Amino acid sequence: xxxxxxxxxxxxxxxxxxxxxxxxxxxxxxxxxxxxxxxxxxxxxxxxxxxxxxxxxxxxxxxxxxxxxxxxxxxxxxxxxxxxxxxxxxxxxxxxxxxxxxxxxxxxxxxxxxxxxxxxxxxxxxxxxxxxxxxxxxxxxxxxxxxxxxxxxxxxxxxxxxxxxxxxxxxxxxxxxxxxxxxxxxxxxxxxxxxxxxxxxxxxxxxxxxxxxxxxxxxxxxxxxxxxxxxxxxxxxxxxxxxxxxxxxxxxxxxxxxxxxxxxxxxxxxxxxxxxxxxxxxxxxxxxxxxxxxxxxxxxxxxxxxxxxxxxxxxxxxxxxxxxxxxxxxxxxxxxxxxxxxxxxxxxxxxxxxxxxxxxxxxxxxxxxxxxxxxxxxxxxxxxxxxxxxxxxxxxxxxxxxxxxxxxxxxxxxxxxxxx
Amino acid sequence: xxxxxxxxxxxxxxxxxxxxxxxxxxxxxxxxxxxxxxxxxxxxxxxxxxxxxxxxxxxxxxxxxxxxxxxxxxxxxxxxxxxxxxxxxxxxxxxxxxxxxxxxxxxxxxxxxxxxxxxxxxxxxxxxxxxxxxxxxxxxxxxxxxxxxxxxxxxxxxxxxxxxxxxxxxxxxxxxxxxxxxxxxxxxxxxxxxxxxxxxxxxxxxxxxxxxxxxxxxxxxxxxxxxxxxxxx
Numbered sequence: 001x002x003x004x005x006x007x008x009x010x011x012x013x014x015x016x017x018x019x020x021x022x023x024x025x026x027x028x029x030x031x032x033x034x035x036x037x038x039x040x041x042x043x044x045x046x047x048x049x050x051x052x053x054x055x056x057x058x059x060x061x062x063x064x065x066x067x068x069x070x071x072x073x074x075x076x077x078x079x080x081x082x083x084x085x086x087x088x089x090x091x092x093x094x095x096x097x098x099x100x101x102x103x104x105x106x107x108x109x110x111x112x113x114x115x116x117x118x119x120x121x122x123x124x125x126x127x128x129x130x131x132x133x134x135x136x137x138x139x140x141x142x143x144x145x146x147x148x149x150x151x152x153x154x155x156x157x158x159x160x161x162x163x164x165x166x167x168x169x170x171x172x173x174x175x176x177x178x179x180x181x182x183x184x185x186x187x188x189x190x191x192x193x194x195x196x197x198x199x200x201x202x203x204x205x206x207x208x209x210x211x212x213x214x215x216x217x218x219x220x221x222x223x224x225x226x227x228x229x230x231x232x233x234x235x236x237x238x239x240x241x242x243x244x245x246x247x248x249x250x251x252x253x254x255x256x257x258x259x260x261x262x263x264x265x266x267x268x269x270x271x272x273x274x275x276x277x278x279x280x281x282x283x284x285x286x287x288x289x290x291x292x293x294x295x296x297x298x299x300x301x302x303x304x305x306x307x308x309x310x311x312x313x314x315x316x317x318x319x320x321x322x323x324x325x326x327x328x329x330x331x332x333x334x335x336x337x338x339x340x341x342x343x344x345x346x347x348x349x350x351x352x353x354x355x356x357x358x359x360x361x362x363x364x365x366x367x368x369x370x371x372x373x374x375x376x377x378x379x380x381x382x383x384x385x386x387x388x389x390x391x392x393x394x395x396x397x398x399x400x401x402x403x404x405x406x407x408x409x410x411x412x413x414x415x416x417x418x419x420x
Numbered sequence: 421x422x423x424x425x426x427x428x429x430x431x432x433x434x435x436x437x438x439x440x441x442x443x444x445x446x447x448x449x450x451x452x453x454x455x456x457x458x459x460x461x462x463x464x465x466x467x468x469x470x471x472x473x474x475x476x477x478x479x480x481x482x483x484x485x486x487x488x489x490x491x492x493x494x495x496x497x498x499x500x501x502x503x504x505x506x507x508x509x510x511x512x513x514x515x516x517x518x519x520x521x522x523x524x525x526x527x528x529x530x531x532x533x534x535x536x537x538x539x540x541x542x543x544x545x546x547x548x549x550x551x552x553x554x555x556x557x558x559x560x561x562x563x564x565x566x567x568x569x570x571x572x573x574x575x576x577x578x579x580x581x582x583x584x585x586x587x588x589x590x591x592x593x594x595x596x597x598x599x600x601x602x603x604x605x606x607x608x609x610x611x612x613x614x615x616x617x618x619x620x621x622x623x624x625x626x627x628x629x630x631x632x633x634x635x636x637x638x639x640x641x642x643x644x645x646x647x648x649x650x651x652x653x
Contacts, residue, residue, distance in 0.1 A: 163651065164651070164652065164653050165652055166652040166653055167653060187653065241650055246650045249652055250568035250569065252652060252653070253652070256653075294651050304567075304570060307567065307574065308567045308568075310575075311563060311566075311567050311574050311575045311578070312563065312564070312567060314488070315485075315488070315560060315563075317488075318482055318487075318488070359479060359482075359483055360482060361482060361483055361485070362483045362484065362485075362557075362560070363483075365560050365561075365564060368564040368565075368568060369564060371567075371568045372567060372568070378652075
């Protein structure tokens with residue numbers, strides 16, 4: 001523990017004493033967005049969680065834009081709101097740098113270590129990149145653990161089924177197939193959990209692995225789903241991201257795929273054992289989005305899929321089984337619209353995961369070669385769902401997840417097969 | 421007369437038998453060296469294959485693309501190829517040592533020439549092999565980057581880079597062997613220089629506006645992957 005917490009942070013934490021709710025806020029140059037998040041947390045502390053002993057712990061990765069100062073100032077600025085809400089408890093606010101290589105994994109490890117030290121009953125981790133954090137959403141993530149109803153609380157955002165295709169077409173169905181739990185947002189950067197769950201995460205040897213640096217969000221969801229913790233979901237409303245530029249899709253898809261497959265590799269003992277199909281269903285009610293469907297450049301994606309598969313086909317031969325590669329090549333035929341059926345897509349993703357596990361080709365090359373395939377599937381699904389109402393599109397996504405679940409046996413056998 | 425014939429025959433046969441007495445032990449020595457060499461080389465081949473299998477060289481070859489390259493060339497796997505190379509290098513070494521045992525001046529001179537050339541050839545082959553693997557890795561990286569950036573003619577770009585690197589590796593290998601060094605250097609310089617000059621003339625002088633228009637049209641008509649991936653998460 002002492003190696004995880006810096007002396008500065010340790011001395012500040014020792015002054016706090018036992019806690020009910022600890023909110024962790026990992027930051028790194030988030031000066032443009034962190035202020036409203038801190039204010040929402042403090043309003044939640046004094047209104048929604050007024051009877052609980054609370055603390056906000058901001059762990060900073062070495063921001064050079066004054067983020068820690070903004071965290072401190074935000075709480076001072078918000079004093080009037082806090083006084084008006086007549087909080088019953090002292091609200092603690094700590095901002096300190098963390099040890100180790102900058103990154104969310106090291107930050108979360110520090111938050112969990114702080115929660116363990118202070119014996120927090122509930123831990124909420126927020127993402128400063130999400131601009132739609134409200135006091136209600138902070139409380140919603142904390143309450144199930146406070147009431148002892150769940151060990152891990154995953155968010156559900158109200159959004160159109162065509163929004164976030166990397167989550168809906170790849171991460172969600174494969175995560176559900178492996179772990180048997182239908183989480184809407186396994187990749188979410190914000191979550192709630194119980195003190196024992198944080199302590200269990202701290203014990204994992206995976207923290208020492210470099211692999212965890214990019215896969216931390218999925219790894220946390222995977223620990224919850226794979227180690228038998230009580231998992232629940234809570235609806236947080238629409239998600240709004242900050243306006244800072246993000247990686248292009250050609251960089252984002254490899255990052256997410258690498259994180260997903262690495263997460264499966266780190267937890268392979270947990271998910272490959274036994275049958276997990278339908279092992280858990282979360283209870284979040286269905287949500288009806290008010291937003292219009294996002295625009296998808298289906299024709300452009302289809303062209304990129306065709307050209308990509310044509311150029312990379314030989315490279316992908318060690319990755320896919322012949323029927324899958326043939327199916328993908330047939331889908332890329334120039335004389336008709338791109339159509340990648342659910343079964344073919346499930347096979348492709350499962351085989352990509354297994355090829356990543358066995359390093360059939362360089363893992364970096366593998367995830368980059370998957371970009372055109374992903375774009376082809378997005379084009380195919382967008383064309384198919386174009387005439388559907390949001391609820392109908394959501395049902396199609398559920399059908400995709402069920403198709404993935406049917407390929408669980410395939411996933412496990414390919415995954416556990418000896419490497420060549 | 422008869423006596424002279426008998427003496428001549430006796431001397432001839434005596435000289436031939438003396439020659440055989442001299443050669444047969446040397447021949448047997450050579451054969452024993454070659455046989456021992458074959459056994460040692462075969463043993464080294466087996467050990468090499470086991471060690472490379474233990475080191476998972478096949479997997480490394482798959483990851484770097486070397487295996488794909490060997491399959492295209494209809495060559496055996498990387499493990500078998502490396503083991504065969506070890507076998508032949510050792511066996512040729514013993515064969516040359518065996519030829520030396522015969523004691524023929526011509527063969528000794530030949531052995532000396534081969535023993536000078538052999539390390540160069542092996543070194544050249546190693547340079548070529550490393551160059552091919554490197555070219556393959558770079559080709560993959562360039563191709564993936566070009567495809568994912570939505571570049572026109574991604575395969576052409578990848579192939580051009582691959583061809584350039586293989587040409588450099590081949591020139592380096594031939595230079596190391598010392599094979600027609602001046603011709604290789606001159607040919608390489610002429611080839612690359614001519615290609616660059618032709619490209620410069622074609623784009624800069626001869627067809628500048630046309631090439632510009634073609635590139636503009638192709639780029640304008642193309643779709644590129646989203647530059648902000650937020651909507652995908």
